Amino acid sequence: MKKKPEAMLELYQFEECPYCKRVREKMTDLGMSYIIHNVPRAREKRVKLEKISGQKFVPVLVDANTKTMIADDDDKAIEYLEKTYG
Numbered sequence: 001m002k003k004k005p006e007a008m009l010e011l012y013q014f015e016e017c018p019y020c021k022r023v024r025e026k027m028t029d030l031g032m033s034y035i036i037h038n039v040p041r042a043r044e045k046r047v048k049l050e051k052i053s054g055q056k057f058v059p060v061l062v063d064a065n066t067k068t069m070i071a072d073d074d075d076k077a078i079e080y081l082e083k084t085y086g
């Protein structure tokens with residue numbers, strides 16, 4: 001990892017979600033530590049996620065260092081991680 005984030009990035013996700021897995025793997029490949037927020041499996045219960053991101057799909061990646069939030073787009077999250085921390 002070239003640039004080290006000051007604050008750990010946060011990932012809203014659930015373990016079996018294949019899109020979330022891709023984002024987790026990217027952060028692991030980059031040697032990053034990160035915070036996981038596991039969302040409820042039932043979409044209607046994802047109240048906190050909706051408050052934070054305005055929608056209920058995962059993954060949602062939050063980077064406080066750059067004030068960035070990427071919701072419901074694993075390709076975009078991976079591209080962001082590579083560009084910012086790769």
Ligand SMILES: N[C@@H](CCC(=O)N[C@@H](CS)C(=O)NCC(=O)O)C(=O)O
Nearest residue numbers: 017018019043057058059072073074
């Ligand atoms: N286009 C999204 C797809 C994300 C997606 O479909 N996530 C699923 C979980 S794998 C989701 O949150 N579905 C709503 C639900 O669980 O009800 C991406 O590229 O990340």
